[in-house]
Amino acid sequence: MREPFKIFYSIFQEKTKLREYVDSGRRVFGTMCNNVPEEIIHSLGAVPIRMFGNYGNTNLANSKIPSWTCNYARNVMEAGLRGDFDFLEGVVSATTDDTKIHLFSAYRFYIKPRFSYLVQFPYVRDEVSEEFFARELERFAKHLSSHLSVEFNEDRLSASAGVYNTYRELCGEFESLRAEEKPKIRADEFMALMLSSLSMLKEDFVSMADNLPEMLGDHDGFSDYRLRVHLSGTDFYNLTLLRLIEESGMAVVSDDLCTSAGYFTGKVEGDGFRGIAERYSGCTACVMTSSNTELSVEERLRFIRKKIKENNADAIVLLKDRGCEVCGHQCPWIVREIDIPVLVLDLDFPLSVEQYRTRMEAFVEAHGGG
Amino acid sequence: MENNWNPLGYKNLYRELFKKHLNRQNELLKNNRPVGWFFSFHPSELIYIFDVVSAFPEQYSAYCAARGSSVDLIDTSISSGYGHFLCDYFKTTIGMIEAPEKATPPLMPKPDFIISSRALCVAHHEMAEVFARYYGIPKYTVNYPYWTTDSLKNPDELTKEAEWADELYVEYTVERLRGLVDFMAEVAGEADEEKFREVFRKSEKTSELLIKILNLMMSKPTPGSQREISDLVFIAFFVLGSDYALEFCENAYEVIRERVKKGEGVSEEKHRLLTFGIVPWHSLKIYQYCESMGANFPVNLYVNASVHKADSSNPYMSMVRRSMHFTNSSYEMLDGVVKTARKADIDGALLLENTGCRITSMIIRPLAERLREDLGVQSLILEAPQCDPRVMPMERAKTQIDAFLESLA
Numbered sequence: 111m112r113e114p115f116k117i118f119y120s121i122f123q124e125k126t127k128l129r130e131y132v133d134s135g136r137r138v139f140g141t142m143c144n145n146v147p148e149e150i151i152h153s154l155g156a157v158p159i160r161m162f163g164n165y166g167n168t169n170l171a172n173s174k175i176p177s178w179t180c181n182y183a184r185n186v187m188e189a190g191l192r193g194d195f196d197f198l199e200g201v202v203s204a205t206t207d208d209t210k211i212h213l214f215s216a217y218r219f220y221i222k223p224r225f226s227y228l229v230q231f232p233y234v235r236d237e238v239s240e241e242f243f244a245r246e247l248e249r250f251a252k253h254l255s256s257h258l259s260v261e262f263n264e265d266r267l268s269a270s271a272g273v274y275n276t277y278r279e280l281c282g283e284f285e286s287l288r289a290e291e292k293p294k295i296r297a298d299e300f301m302a303l304m305l306s307s308l309s310m311l312k313e314d315f316v317s318m319a320d321n322l323p324e325m326l327g328d329h330d331g332f333s334d335y336r337l338r339v340h341l342s343g344t345d346f347y348n349l350t351l352l353r354l355i356e357e358s359g360m361a362v363v364s365d366d367l368c369t370s371a372g373y374f375t376g377k378v379e380g381d382g383f384r385g386i387a388e389r390y391s392g393c394t395a396c397v398m399t400s401s402n403t404e405l406s407v408e409e410r411l412r413f414i415r416k417k418i419k420e421n422n423a424d425a426i427v428l429l430k431d432r433g434c435e436v437c438g439h440q441c442p443w444i445v446r447e448i449d450i451p452v453l454v455l456d457l458d459f460p461l462s463v464e465q466y467r468t469r470m471e472a473f474v475e476a477h478g479g480g
Numbered sequence: 481m482e483n484n485w486n487p488l489g490y491k492n493l494y495r496e497l498f499k500k501h502l503n504r505q506n507e508l509l510k511n512n513r514p515v516g517w518f519f520s521f522h523p524s525e526l527i528y529i530f531d532v533v534s535a536f537p538e539q540y541s542a543y544c545a546a547r548g549s550s551v552d553l554i555d556t557s558i559s560s561g562y563g564h565f566l567c568d569y570f571k572t573t574i575g576m577i578e579a580p581e582k583a584t585p586p587l588m589p590k591p592d593f594i595i596s597s598r599a600l601c602v603a604h605h606e607m608a609e610v611f612a613r614y615y616g617i618p619k620y621t622v623n624y625p626y627w628t629t630d631s632l633k634n635p636d637e638l639t640k641e642a643e644w645a646d647e648l649y650v651e652y653t654v655e656r657l658r659g660l661v662d663f664m665a666e667v668a669g670e671a672d673e674e675k676f677r678e679v680f681r682k683s684e685k686t687s688e689l690l691i692k693i694l695n696l697m698m699s700k701p702t703p704g705s706q707r708e709i710s711d712l713v714f715i716a717f718f719v720l721g722s723d724y725a726l727e728f729c730e731n732a733y734e735v736i737r738e739r740v741k742k743g744e745g746v747s748e749e750k751h752r753l754l755t756f757g758i759v760p761w762h763s764l765k766i767y768q769y770c771e772s773m774g775a776n777f778p779v780n781l782y783v784n785a786s787v788h789k790a791d792s793s794n795p796y797m798s799m800v801r802r803s804m805h806f807t808n809s810s811y812e813m814l815d816g817v818v819k820t821a822r823k824a825d826i827d828g829a830l831l832l833e834n835t836g837c838r839i840t841s842m843i844i845r846p847l848a849e850r851l852r853e854d855l856g857v858q859s860l861i862l863e864a865p866q867c868d869p870r871v872m873p874m875e876r877a878k879t880q881i882d883a884f885l886e887s888l889a
């Protein structure tokens with residue numbers, strides 16, 4: 111990993127920014143899902159960050175929640191039980207899948223954060239549900255503002271939406287850089303950027319990373335690959351596996367991960383809570399919500415197809431966490447319905463990444479040009 | 481082991497009930513009425529109001545598990561690429577769709593529409609999507625809230641009547657339910673209002689009887705076996721609102737009342753256990769084994785979760801109330817469960833971790849903790865997926881049960 115990315119990664123790993131915030135008296139809230147509307151937390155002067163654990167073995171967590179649940183959930187639980195999140199003022203999750211609901215409940219039960227809120231997601235996008243969702247977000251804002259004793263203000267909400275939109279635009283620029291003929295960002299570097307952006311205020315990330323696209327634009331880019339791939343999956347954040355993918359002759363040119371494109375795609379266009387509600391329920395990389403006439407898996411497939419087309423991906427690498435309920439239900443449809451080769455990697459955590467090398471190399475051999 | 485473990489004598493009543501249910505289904509199929517697939521906690525009354533054929537993947541999968549075909553069906557689903565750690569009901573149903581020749585007949589009829597909901601698990605919604613895509617059929621979704629301490633106060637563990645529920649959530653759910661009624665009218669034709677009231681009146685009476693039966697189960701000695709009681713979920717979930725459900729409950733209530741009056745128990749009662757977790761349909765003998773050793777089950781929280789007090793004067797609220805069970809509430813809301821356990825005077829708990837089901841499996845340890853902390857009651861946790869007997873071989877389960885009962889003695 112090149113130098114600037116290392117700095118970003120250390121922000122995630124060492125929690126350097128978080129320490130700064132806490133030391134300066136800012137209140138930090140952990141989120142368990144990319145669908146938590148962070149703009150609301152941000153508008154109240156608090157710092158939203160995404161909760162991650164980074165443990166190979168999750169023995170403490172396994173004594174509280176089943177060991178077959180996804181790596182993400184077990185790691186959040188493990189980190190929580192070890193006290194890694196003691197600095198948090200509260201946690202927020204969303205009803206986007208069973209794991210996230212019950213992780214929230216278990217976390218509340220065992221770790222007892224000072225504040226907690228579960229955002230109730232409608233799974234449909236019709237007028238009644240959009241209206242409900244806007245009111246649900248308002249309810250969340252009320253609860254949080256009363257906990258923080260900070261008055262909610264619409265103008266501040268739209269300012270926060272602006273900050274997040276700028277961040278999303280910047281991520282879009284990074285996305286274009288990795289999609290070039292000679293990609294200018296490696297997969298692990300891209301993920302390092304994403305993870306750091308999830309561990310700090312967006313305005314701080316933007317001011318740190320703003321000049322990166324220009325810097326990278328001057329770079330020649332990488333041509334040491336034989337296959338351009340789209341990464342599909344959910345709450346994935348293992349850099350070693352990403353490196354292995356690229357070492358095997360693939361270049362990651364796009365993704366739909368909850369920790370990456372599933373998080374930053376889509377801007378807030380409208381005003382107030384309704385605008386926020388429309389952005390979050392309209393996230394087509396998100397797996398559960400869809401319009402009244404379509405299934406969410408169809409919307410996800412459309413999102414993937416669009417990414418593949420825009421970024422000239424030749425194949426898909428599907429990261430299937432064995433405990434992920436979303437992957438478990440949707441993977442077969444991606445394999446069946448997308449008409450480019452798909453490599454499905456069954457991920458069993460803790461990962462012993464080397465076991466995947468041969469399969470990746472064989473995949474590149476079979477489908478890579480040159 | 482005695483095969484006819486049927487102390488309450490409900491077996492004949494169930495037989496009669498299933499017969500009537502199947503006759504109704506066949507009659508409607510003959511008349512080309514639309515077929516809907518539904519999930520537990522769906523307002524089953526609508527099935528009778530709109531005269532549609534109903535099929536429940538959960539119920540069908542349980543049937544396959546009891547008949548021994550679920551293992552093959554689960555394997556079919558996994559070899560098609562679906563996840564291993566998903567709900568057994570999903571995997572079994574996928575097996576039926578992809579390899580019908582391996583499934584136990586009669587298979588579920590092909591659906592014309594599907595109702596997805598989240599009154600229990602997102603898995604219902606996730607699987608409804610997959611099934612809808614297989615068949616290319618319309619789907620309607622009702623999204624109930626997941627209740628937390630800031631949205632629901634003091635729900636009764638059995639009736640689900642609560643002191644207070646957040647208006648925003650209730651209103652939205654009611655709106656979706658009204659939409660569901662409109663959707664049903666579109667697929668099945670308008671229903672008349674009197675019928676609507678009539679079905680809910682039946683549902684109300686039936687629900688009251690179910691609650692009474694479950695209350696009587698807490699008598700000393702425990703009057704019935706879980707082999708008979710656990711099937712009550714079929715009534716509470718799937719056929720509530722039908723004539724035959726009401727008829728069953730009237731008879732079943734009389735039987736258990738008589739038995740309690742006479743002080744007759746399942747066996748010579750040495751222990752009173754609470755149980756929770758979806759019943760392992762392939763190994764119902766597990767209850768019988770415990771009961772034959774004097775460890776009876778006055779409380780099955782899974783069965784308790786399935787019932788609610790229906791209210792014909794307020795049918796929509798009644799439909800929302802179905803979702804106010806402890807498995808759809810955050811884990812600090814276990815007070816109602818502890819109260820029930822205290823009332824039943826239990827001295828141990830047998831908790832079943834249903835692999836692949838995040839709902840039952842994740843709440844089990846907090847439940848065991850509350851029972852231990854509040855009542856000093858120990859729990860035995862067994863990993864037991866509801867349709868896959870390979871994970872919990874009976875012999876191993878028996879050894880663990882023996883050791884547990886010994887520790888209670």
Ligand code: SF4
Binds near residue numbers: 180209344368
């Ligand atoms: S989307 Fe998958 S990986 Fe993420 S929390 Fe849900 S189950 Fe876990």
Ligand code: SF4
Binds near residue numbers: 568570600604
């Ligand atoms: S077994 Fe669990 S996941 Fe499956 S339908 Fe029941 S509650 Fe949902």
